[in-house]
Amino acid sequence: MTVLDTATTAPxxxxxxxxxxxxxxxxxxxxxxxxxxxxxxALVDGHQIAIFRTFDGAxxxxxxxxxxxxxxxxxxxxxxxxxxxxxxxxxxxxxxFSLITGRCLDDPETAVPVYPIRLRDGAVEVAC
Amino acid sequence: MTADGxxxxxxxxxxxxxxxxxxxxxxxxxxxxxxxxxxxxxEEPRPAYDRVALTSYLGGKSAEDLTYPVPEDVTLRLGDRVxxxxxxxxxxxxxxxxxxxxxxxxxxxxxxxxxPPVPGHDxxxxxxxxxxxxxxxxxxxxxxxxxxxxxxxxxxxGGLLGLEAADALRGLGLATHVIExxxxxxxxxxxxxxxxxxxxxxxxxxxxVHTGAGVERIEAGPDxxxxxxxxxxxxxxxxxxxxxSAGVRPRDExxxxxxxxxxxxxxxxxxxxxxxxxxxIYAIGExxxxxxxxxxxxxxCFTQAEVAADRICGGTAEFTSADTSTKLKLxxxxxxxxxxxxxxxxxxxxxxxxxxxxxxxxxVSDDARTLLGGICVGDAGPYDTLRPLVGRPLPGSPTExxxxxxxxxxxxxxxxxxxxSCNNVTAGxxxxxxxxxxARDAASIKKCTRAGTTCGSCVPxxxxxxxxxxxxxxxxxxxxxxxxxxxxxxxxxxxxITTFSQLIAEHGTGRGCDVCKPAVASILAxxxxxxxxxxxxAALQDTNDHFLANLQKNGTYSVVPRIPGGEITPEKLxxxxxxxxxxxxxxxxxxxxxIDLFGARVEQLPKIWKRLVDAGFESxxxxxxxxxxxxxCVGSTWCRYGVQxxxxxxxxxxxxxxxxxxxxxxxAAVSGCARECAEARGKDFGVIATEQGWNLYVGGNGGFKxxxxxxxxxxxxxxxxxRTIDRFLMFYIRTADRLQRTSAWLESxxxxxxxxREVIMEDSLGICAELDAQMERHVAGYVDxxxxxxxxxxxxxxxxxxxxxxxxxxxxxxxxxxxDQIKPVMIPLEMVR
Numbered sequence: 001m002t003v004l005d006t007a008t009t010a011p012x013x014x015x016x017x018x019x020x021x022x023x024x025x026x027x028x029x030x031x032x033x034x035x036x037x038x039x040x041x042a043l044v045d046g047h048q049i050a051i052f053r054t055f056d057g058a059x060x061x062x063x064x065x066x067x068x069x070x071x072x073x074x075x076x077x078x079x080x081x082x083x084x085x086x087x088x089x090x091x092x093x094x095x096x097f098s099l100i101t102g103r104c105l106d107d108p109e110t111a112v113p114v115y116p117i118r119l120r121d122g123a124v125e126v127a128c
Numbered sequence: 129m130t131a132d133g134x135x136x137x138x139x140x141x142x143x144x145x146x147x148x149x150x151x152x153x154x155x156x157x158x159x160x161x162x163x164x165x166x167x168x169x170x171e172e173p174r175p176a177y178d179r180v181a182l183t184s185y186l187g188g189k190s191a192e193d194l195t196y197p198v199p200e201d202v203t204l205r206l207g208d209r210v211x212x213x214x215x216x217x218x219x220x221x222x223x224x225x226x227x228x229x230x231x232x233x234x235x236x237x238x239x240x241x242x243x244p245p246v247p248g249h250d251x252x253x254x255x256x257x258x259x260x261x262x263x264x265x266x267x268x269x270x271x272x273x274x275x276x277x278x279x280x281x282x283x284x285x286g287g288l289l290g291l292e293a294a295d296a297l298r299g300l301g302l303a304t305h306v307i308e309x310x311x312x313x314x315x316x317x318x319x320x321x322x323x324x325x326x327x328x329x330x331x332x333x334x335x336x337v338h339t340g341a342g343v344e345r346i347e348a349g350p351d352x353x354x355x356x357x358x359x360x361x362x363x364x365x366x367x368x369x370x371x372x373s374a375g376v377r378p379r380d381e382x383x384x385x386x387x388x389x390x391x392x393x394x395x396x397x398x399x400x401x402x403x404x405x406x407x408x409i410y411a412i413g414e415x416x417x418x419x420x421x422x423x424x425x426x427x428x429c430f431t432q433a434e435v436a437a438d439r440i441c442g443g444t445a446e447f448t449s450a451d452t453s454t455k456l457k458l459x460x461x462x463x464x465x466x467x468x469x470x471x472x473x474x475x476x477x478x479x480x481x482x483x484x485x486x487x488x489x490x491x492v493s494d495d496a497r498t499l500l501g502g503i504c505v506g507d508a509g510p511y512d513t514l515r516p517l518v519g520r521p522l523p524g525s526p527t528e529x530x531x532x533x534x535x536x537x538x539x540x541x542x543x544x545x546x547x548x549s550c551n552n553v554t555a556g557x558x559x560x561x562x563x564x565x566x567a568r569d570a571a572s573i574k575k576c577t578r579a580g581t582t583c584g585s586c587v588p589x590x591x592x593x594x595x596x597x598x599x600x601x602x603x604x605x606x607x608x609x610x611x612x613x614x615x616x617x618x619x620x621x622x623x624x625i626t627t628f629s630q631l632i633a634e635h636g637t638g639r640g641c642d643v644c645k646p647a648v649a650s651i652l653a654x655x656x657x658x659x660x661x662x663x664x665x666a667a668l669q670d671t672n673d674h675f676l677a678n679l680q681k682n683g684t685y686s687v688v689p690r691i692p693g694g695e696i697t698p699e700k701l702x703x704x705x706x707x708x709x710x711x712x713x714x715x716x717x718x719x720x721x722x723i724d725l726f727g728a729r730v731e732q733l734p735k736i737w738k739r740l741v742d743a744g745f746e747s748x749x750x751x752x753x754x755x756x757x758x759x760x761c762v763g764s765t766w767c768r769y770g771v772q773x774x775x776x777x778x779x780x781x782x783x784x785x786x787x788x789x790x791x792x793x794x795x796a797a798v799s800g801c802a803r804e805c806a807e808a809r810g811k812d813f814g815v816i817a818t819e820q821g822w823n824l825y826v827g828g829n830g831g832f833k834x835x836x837x838x839x840x841x842x843x844x845x846x847x848x849x850x851r852t853i854d855r856f857l858m859f860y861i862r863t864a865d866r867l868q869r870t871s872a873w874l875e876s877x878x879x880x881x882x883x884x885r886e887v888i889m890e891d892s893l894g895i896c897a898e899l900d901a902q903m904e905r906h907v908a909g910y911v912d913x914x915x916x917x918x919x920x921x922x923x924x925x926x927x928x929x930x931x932x933x934x935x936x937x938x939x940x941x942x943x944x945x946x947x948d949q950i951k952p953v954m955i956p957l958e959m960v961r
Contacts, residue, residue, distance in 0.1 A: 028932040033925075037639065037667035038674075040931040048940070051931070055639045065940075070954045071683040072940045076671040080641035082607065089642035091671035091679055096642070 023116060023127040031122050034059075039075035039088065047128050049115050050075035052099055054086045060099035061115035061126050066090045067104075074112065139164030141440065142220060142230035144210045144382065146170030148179055149413030149429040150236040151196045156437035158199055159894065166202045167228055169220065171209040172259060179258070180426050184624040186267060186296050188658070191260050192905060193624075197897035213386040215406055232408055232440055235383060235396060236433075239376035239414035239424065244284070248346030253354030253369045257293040258376075266371065267300060273368035274301035281305070282357045282367045284343055285374035286313040291458045293371045294335055298459075305336045305365050307357075309374075312339055317454055317465040318487075321478065322505045325487035329461040329506065332485075338363075346370060378415045378422050391417040400446040402436040410436045418447055425452055427549040434552075451549045453518075455504075455511045457634065462508035467491070467501025467518035474500050477526040481506075488530050490514070497521055499529070512589040516545030516555065541593060548579040548586045555593055562597050568878065570594055571614055571863060575893060580618075587619060587635075605866060606643040609636045613791060613866040617651050621862075626657050627664050646670045647866045650753055653789035654861050655902075656909050659916050660752075660789075661923050672751035675927065676913055677733055682952035684941055685733060686726040687713070688750035689740050690786060693760045693778035693798075694721025703743040711736055714949045719830075720757030720795060722748055727950050729937055734927050737914045746912040749787060753867075755794045755857075758782035759807070763800030763817075772817030774800030777846070781815070781853065787910045788857065791864040791873075809837045812870040813853055818842070822849045826856055826884070827874035835871040838881050841889065851900070855888035858899040 017026040028042035034053035041064050042049045048064035052075075064072045069092040077088040079099075086099040096105045102114040116127040141157070143150050146168050154166060170176075177194040185194060198204060208222040219229040241256035243249050255266050273279035281297035283290050286308025297304045306313070312323025313330065327337050341359050349355030357365045383396040388404045390396055395417025402410050402418065412432040414424055423429055428450030438445035453466035468474075471491050478489045486506035492499055499517050504510055514529060520542060522529065541547070543556030557577055567573040573594065574580055580587045591610065604610045609632075611619065616631070625631045628648050632640055640648070649668035653660055660666075660673055672678050677685035689704065704723050708715045713736075714726040728736055749756060760778030764770030778798040788794070797806035798815040808814025814825040820843040828837025841852055864873040877883060886892040888899070917923045928934040943950040 026932075033931060035667060035926075036664075041929065042932045043930040043936060044932070048930075048938075069681060071681065072938060073671070073679070073683045076674065076679075078642040078645050078670055079639075079667065080608075080645060081638040082641065084638065086639075087641070092681075094642055 018125075025116075025118065025120070025125040025127050027120070027123040027125045029124050031059075031119055031124055034124065037079040039077065039079065041072070041075035042126060044126060044128055047115075048072045048075075049126055049128065050088070051117065051124060051126065052079055052086075052088060054079060054099070058086070059117045059119060059124060060086060061117040062088070062097065062099060062102050063113040063115075065112065066092050066095075067110055067112060068093055068095055140229060140231045141166050141234065142228050142232070143168045143234045143236055144213075144220060145236040145238055145379075145413075145415075146172065146176045146204070146206065147236060147238045147413065148176060148196075148426055149238070149433045150234070151176035152430045152433035153234060153236065153412060153437050154199055154202055155894065156434045157440065160437060160441045160443075162437070162441055164231070167230075168202060168204050169208060169210050169222060169228060170204065170206045172261075173207040174260065175204055175206060177260065178624075181624045182257075182260070182263065183292050183296050184626070185260060185263050186299060187626060189624060189626070192901075193656070194260070195901075197901050199894075199897060210382060213382050213409070215386055215409070218408065230408070232410070234436060234440075235404070235409065235411040235415055236413045237379040237382060237415045239378050239422075241372055242375045242377050243372045244343065244374055246343045246345055248348065248354070249372070251346055251348050251354050252352060253367075254346065255369060255371045257289060257296075257371050257373050263296075266296070266369065269369045270297060270300035270302050278366075278368060279303060280365065280367045282307060282365055282370045284370060284372045286310070286337065286339065287316060287373070287375070288314060288454065288456070288458070290373035291330070293373045294330075295459045297369075297371065298333065298335065302368070303334075303336075305338065305357075305367070306330070307338045307341050307343060307359070309342045310339065313337065314463060317463060317469070318503050318505060319469060319489065321480065321489065322463075322487045322503045325480070325482070325485050325505045326461060326463060328482075329485050330459055333459055335459075376414065376424060378417070380415055380417075383409075383411065383415075391420070391422075395422040400435075400448060401439045401444075402432050402447055403439065410439070412436050419449060421449075423450055423452070425450075425454065427451065427552070430550060431552045450552075451515075451546055453511070453515050453549060455508050455515075461485075462504065462506060464504040464508040464511035465502065466511060466515040467499065469501045469503050471500045475526075477530065479530045490526050490529055492522060492526055496526070512586070512592075515549075516541050516547060516589070520545070540596065541589075547589055547593060548577075550586075551578040553577045553579040558590070558593055559597055562594075562599055569599065570612075572878065573599070574618070580622075587615075591615075605647060606641055608632060608638045608640050608644050611635070613647050613651070613868075614863045616648065617654075617862055620648075620651050621655060626652065628652075628668050629664060640668075642670065643866070646673070646753075647791075649673065650789045650791065654906075656905050659911070659913065659920075659923075661913075661917065661926075666923075666926075675730055675733060676737075676747060676751055676917060677728065678751045680726060680952070682941055682954060683938065684727050684729055684952065686724050686750070687728055687733070687736055687740075688718065688722050688724050688748040689745035690748040690782070691722045691757075692782040692786075693758060693775050695760075695775055695779060700743060700745070703740070703745075707736055707739050710739075712943075712950060714951070718750075718757075721759045722750070722757060724750070727943065727952070729929060729941060730927050731929055731934065731937070734918060734924050738918055741912070741915050741918060746786070747914040749913075753790055753792050755782075755785040755788045755790065755796070757795060758785075759795075759797040759811075761798075761800050761803075761805035763798075767800060769803060770800035770817070771819055772800050772822065774798040774806065774815075774817060777815065777822070777849075778806075781850070784850065784907055785853075785857065787913065788861075788906055790857070790861050792867050792869045794857070794870070810834065811837060813837070813856060815849065821845050824849060824852055824856075827871045829869055829871035831869075833871070837871075838874070840881065840885065852888060854903040855896055855899045856884070858902050859884070859888055859895075862899075 026044045039052045050064040052060045077091045087096045089096045102112045104110040208224045210220045212221045279302040281302035282305045283294045286306045344358045344360045378395040380390045380396045396411040413429040435445040435447040455464035474491045490502045541555040545555045561567040580590045645668040758778040758781045760774045763774035794812045796813045797808035797811045799806040799808045800817045810830045811828045816823045822844045823842045824840045825837035826840045829835045929938040942953045
């Protein structure tokens with residue numbers, strides 16, 4: 001299982017983190033790297049964070065791990081809305097998660113973590 | 129003419145002009161069983177196309193996309209203008225000297241754009257907006273101008289077509305001015321208040337509007353082409369090109385020279401049966417003056433064509449007046465008007481929201497009892513509900529009605545209220561189709577009435593009427609669309625919609641989900657809208673289509689190169705083996721005679737495919753709802769029992785249908801004899817060789833609910849086989865539900881196999897030419913998705929595990945070894961942290 005080692009030495013993952021209040025913000029990509037209604041995954045301090053840009057331009061960050069399958073795939077799900085709430089559907093077995101709360105809308109007992117995300121000078125930053 | 133009035137085989141019908149009206153005439157004649165010979169003489173170099181959708185040509189539609197299917201057994205003579213009608217000799221002469229005799233002549237010569245005779249109107253750089261050739265010239269100049277960074281376009285005319293042209297110029301990257309001689313935009317459709325709101329919308333998009341202004345002159349620059357437009361007040365607009373869109377004039381010169389009466393302001397005079405003063409000559413469409421009016425909208429022109437067709441076949445149909453209501457989205461703004469929008473002595477009630485840019489006005493009779501007409505800008509909600517009620521008692525208070533169609537009131541349509549104005553279909557006609565003709569679902573009601581099949585704008589009203597009539601309206605796909613997949617397919621196809629955003633803005637709510645987005649992506653792909661990862665389409669694809677590979681349980685993907693018919697050379701087998709070895713992939717032979725390579729991480733996919741594409745492999749579409757494989761037995765080439773070459777046929781079919789997107793996956797097989805070693809009867813379509821040719825079976829399935837395919841046709845030649853499969857697939861793609869395999873589709877098809885046979889082999893719906901053309905477009909437009917992806921750096925950028933660490937492999941992906949190959953290990957959360 002040597003692949004695990006690479007996580008701790010990932011070069012860009014901790015590159016230029018900045019401290020701001022009680023949070024450490026890590027820039028992960030340019031806003032323009034994000035396609036509307038599509039996600040990407042960022043590796044920050046060993047965490048896999050799924051980042052989405054919704055149709056209205058808003059940014060959301062949730063954990064990339066699909067709690068049902070255990071696979072790290074939520075960033076590759078289809079982005080949409082359910083009664084107006086922005087969502088992503090797991091590409092594995094289609095459970096739908098709120099991008100606002102991380103809660104699974106098909107199964108409110110289950111949730112994924114939500115991470116703070118912001119836009120700074122055209123760069124997308126997340127805190128964890 | 130024979131006694132049945134249907135022409136027998138003697139009548140020679142000649143149609144002059146091949147535009148939408150002529151097309152509809154021919155279609156109607158054939159539907160009515162007209163048996164005479166039809167010859168169409170067209171001036172344009174191409175057959176009739178959908179002029180209503182002309183602007184979509186600039187948005188990427190091809191001329192073929194817009195072209196109507198040409199019915200069989202019609203003689204087309206294109207690119208040769210008719211120059212004279214000899215009524216004595218009953219023949220027409222063309223510019224090339226050809227003479228065509230007729231028994232009945234139909235003039236469908238259309239109109240020509242009116243170009244005001246201002247100085248400079250004929251300079252190079254001045255255009256009109258009517259034909260595909262016009263648009264080609266406009267595009268070429270606009271792009272050249274935009275490249276030099278100067279591009280400015282001026283549209284003369286602020287009516288419906290003028291704004292459409294302005295939108296087109298804007299889309300081509302030009303700064304755009306609109307000059308309207310009237311005091312407001314779209315003076316025929318809206319009043320002053322509506323015009324002001326519309327102007328606000330148009331200006332917000334960056335267009336410059338000049339109202340109350342004509343053109344004084346157009347001046348050339350040193351190169352002799354358009355350089356500036358001068359307005360009467362002396363204002364000068366520096367311009368690279370000018371588009372005249374200031375109305376049209378009927379092309380009545382042939383009739384005029386032949387001595388037929390024309391109106392004082394043009395238009396060939398016809399009676400209520402669309403017949404001119406010469407009983408052997410009819411005139412229809414924009415060249416005809418019917419009841420003192422020349423109609424320029426497609427709906428009335430279609431009705432005229434149908435009336436003329438009916439009369440030619442001995443009927444008594446009449447064209448009296450027509451609804452000139454319009455509803456459209458121009459520059460993203462809804463504009464609609466219906467009924468009388470300038471009635472004398474009427475009362476009106478108006479709603480104005482200057483902030484949102486909404487203007488709605490209803491006209492009612494002075495006793496406030498009867499609806500006379502209405503105007504909507506920015507919200508066309510009331511149009512659907514109220515247009516059929518014009519001239520009838522008000523179904524609610526005028527204020528309530530202003531908000532009809534936006535969740536407000538729901539009104540019952542009277543029987544004679546027109547639902548579909550393009551095809552002149554009333555509510556009563558639809559109710560009759562349901563009650564008397566046994567039409568039980570939206571699709572069959574559309575088929576027998578044609579409602580909703582031309583511009584599609586009445587579909588919401590149509591759907592509401594069906595619900596009121598107790599018809600099970602196709603199950604809503606999800607919370608975002610109230611339509612079934614088949615209905616959405618029709619909307620997209622008929623309205624020429626090319627993006628999800630447009631579809632959901634006009635026909636849905638919210639921003640979609642994992643149900644509707646892939647379904648719409650599939651519809652767009654079936655209709656040939658380019659690479660599935662182009663532009664907005666990329667966001668619609670589920671992860672398999674998005675990475676062009678199959679997601680496996682641990683977040684890795686599998687790769688399946690196409691191996692047509694299951695035939696592969698040793699060299700290619702070696703390449704697959706080497707690729708699998710070099711990338712450490714697990715390999716397995718599939719049931720469809722291919723090889724699946726498992727365990728690839730997203731960032732490896734392009735590298736793997738680079739090797740495969742270089743070795744001559746293509747995408748196998750194992751990841752898509754698409755045609756997968758055509759499996760074959762070894763056939764007569766090697767087999768002692770084979771009667772036909774099943775391998776060659778399987779390869780030919782797989783290459784023909786590769787890449788075809790469909791409601792669900794499609795699998796096929798070809799067996800070389802009745803022993804059926806390819807298991808063809810377990811496939812969506814299966815072909816089994818006979819001594820005489822091929823038997824075609826459809827609707828088979830392995831999977832969850834096995835079903836043997838049914839024999840659709842026996843002893844087909846190669847050519848017949850391919851044509852029948854073409855139509856079977858296209859008809860399935862058009863009408864099936866989301867994720868409905870052919871087996872379930874066939875079982876739900878009312879009339880079953882017999883009905884399917886009638887539709888695709890006897891052309892009972894008259895759609896075969898269209899189905900054929902659609903398949904031809906698919907075949908001609910096929911490109912390998914993986915090759916195209918490798919050639920596009922933008923698309924390749926997405927193939928990374930981590931956006932901030934593109935070279936880092938996903939640490940959660942771990943394998944162990946089993947039987948000398950990798951096997952995924954799902955590791956608990958803590959270990960990755």
